[in-house]
Amino acid sequence: MNMKIGDLIVGEIIDFTHEGNGVMKIEGFPIFVEDALIGDKVEVKITAVKKSFAIGEVEALITPSEDRVEYKFDTDTLGGGVPLIGYSYKKQLEWKRSKVIQDLKRIGGIDAQVKPVIGMGHPFRYRNHSQVPAGKVEEKVVTGYYRRKSSDIVPMEEDHLQPEVADQILRIVRAWIDKYEISVYDRDRGEGIIRHIGIRTNENNESMVILVTTFSQIPNKFQLVHMLVKDCPGVVSVYQNINPTDSRFTYGREYIHLFGKEKLTDYIGDLQFEISPDSFFQINRQQVKALYGKAQEFLEGDKDDLVFDLYSGIGTISLFVAGDVKKVIGIESVKAAVMNAKENARLNNVSNAEFHYGKAENLFPQMIEKGERANKVILDPPRKGCDKELMEAIIKLDPERVVYVSCNPSTLARDLKLLVEAGYRVEEVQPVDMFPHSAHVECVCLLTRK
Numbered sequence: 001m002n003m004k005i006g007d008l009i010v011g012e013i014i015d016f017t018h019e020g021n022g023v024m025k026i027e028g029f030p031i032f033v034e035d036a037l038i039g040d041k042v043e044v045k046i047t048a049v050k051k052s053f054a055i056g057e058v059e060a061l062i063t064p065s066e067d068r069v070e071y072k073f074d075t076d077t078l079g080g081g082v083p084l085i086g087y088s089y090k091k092q093l094e095w096k097r098s099k100v101i102q103d104l105k106r107i108g109g110i111d112a113q114v115k116p117v118i119g120m121g122h123p124f125r126y127r128n129h130s131q132v133p134a135g136k137v138e139e140k141v142v143t144g145y146y147r148r149k150s151s152d153i154v155p156m157e158e159d160h161l162q163p164e165v166a167d168q169i170l171r172i173v174r175a176w177i178d179k180y181e182i183s184v185y186d187r188d189r190g191e192g193i194i195r196h197i198g199i200r201t202n203e204n205n206e207s208m209v210i211l212v213t214t215f216s217q218i219p220n221k222f223q224l225v226h227m228l229v230k231d232c233p234g235v236v237s238v239y240q241n242i243n244p245t246d247s248r249f250t251y252g253r254e255y256i257h258l259f260g261k262e263k264l265t266d267y268i269g270d271l272q273f274e275i276s277p278d279s280f281f282q283i284n285r286q287q288v289k290a291l292y293g294k295a296q297e298f299l300e301g302d303k304d305d306l307v308f309d310l311y312s313g314i315g316t317i318s319l320f321v322a323g324d325v326k327k328v329i330g331i332e333s334v335k336a337a338v339m340n341a342k343e344n345a346r347l348n349n350v351s352n353a354e355f356h357y358g359k360a361e362n363l364f365p366q367m368i369e370k371g372e373r374a375n376k377v378i379l380d381p382p383r384k385g386c387d388k389e390l391m392e393a394i395i396k397l398d399p400e401r402v403v404y405v406s407c408n409p410s411t412l413a414r415d416l417k418l419l420v421e422a423g424y425r426v427e428e429v430q431p432v433d434m435f436p437h438s439a440h441v442e443c444v445c446l447l448t449r450k
């Protein structure tokens, strides 16, 4: 394709990338375009040309997509994590389903029954955990989000994806920074103390606040605790987290407990969970009920069943299904999450679930080698999916059913392919929209032995 930087090209957006950028094709050659929605006719200026694709910026929106929607609030202030926000929610769900179908086919060679995506009735205020950077704009202390590919912070007074209480907590933290003239972190200079504010909120609107700082000595930190507790009675726990580096992770390794409960208690259905500041907990509590409900249905638990729950986190899925089966064995690589899982089992009076600390790809094959048996397996890996060693160990174990919960259709397709080649059939795939307005889609899949 004879295309060069600076070229102006007119065309229609026909798809989204997995990051939610628009995709336009000129003679079959893809151009990825930020801030463009399927159905938009746009004039695009080419900013980079690679071997198999180009990147462009919208110069002019010639005809907006018929599926564009507007909200009463300014959607630009929601930041970069929700690129599909301007696209009708119904259409977002249709696109997510087609993405799952395409990835399964293209990467896994799998033609599966993919159900319509389970969406939300009101797809806002659904995030129960946010990590918000602090900074300065024109000498004013702000919290917000990083402008794309930049260390500038775009200020945000109200975030329609978080519970309202999070907006209030951020107002109090900004007021504390102002009052005590605490320095905020400047990514360009590598100077300043306050980096991020982490907020986890439970079903009852109680919050854990995690103040992420460059080093442990910070002035007036107990004044912050006092201000939070006085003006926001829902704050039940405050931590300081130390992160001395500019890594891609918001939280560093060290936590200092400053106030209140050490763990936040949250609820999924009838179950209670104790959550440490560094534990994984599903972001969208409402949708997780649909997700786990499907996993439970697909597992078809029976009183004789022995089940492995690999990547078990704080034990959520294990405890959800424990009542239906004889025994569940969880494996998880974050130590605090394993401890939480054990406490959660006690808290919910579950005595037939055990949790082990280790990497699933190491520990699971070792346990199988030592003779541990199970007739059903649940998998819920992070975005990178499962290691090959783990998939091979599952094939060796030869369970009658595998329930795979995935947050990334591409790695899901890659992993399912191995199971299909080993004689499993993909019976059903149920996508669930855990992150409305983003390009992410979660799936629960049922595989049975042929």
Ligand SMILES: C[S@@+](CC[C@H](N)C(=O)[O-])C[C@H]1O[C@@H](n2cnc3c(N)ncnc32)[C@H](O)[C@@H]1O
Binding pocket: 280, 281, 282, 310, 311, 312, 313, 314, 315, 316, 317, 331, 332, 333, 334, 337, 358, 359, 360, 361, 380, 381, 382, 407
């Ligand atoms: C998508 S989460 C699922 C957690 C849990 N099933 C849930 O629904 O809350 C993935 C989990 O895998 C854990 N993890 C990441 N890599 C792992 C590995 N190699 N072995 C075991 N667990 C791992 C993470 O700490 C995280 O708790």
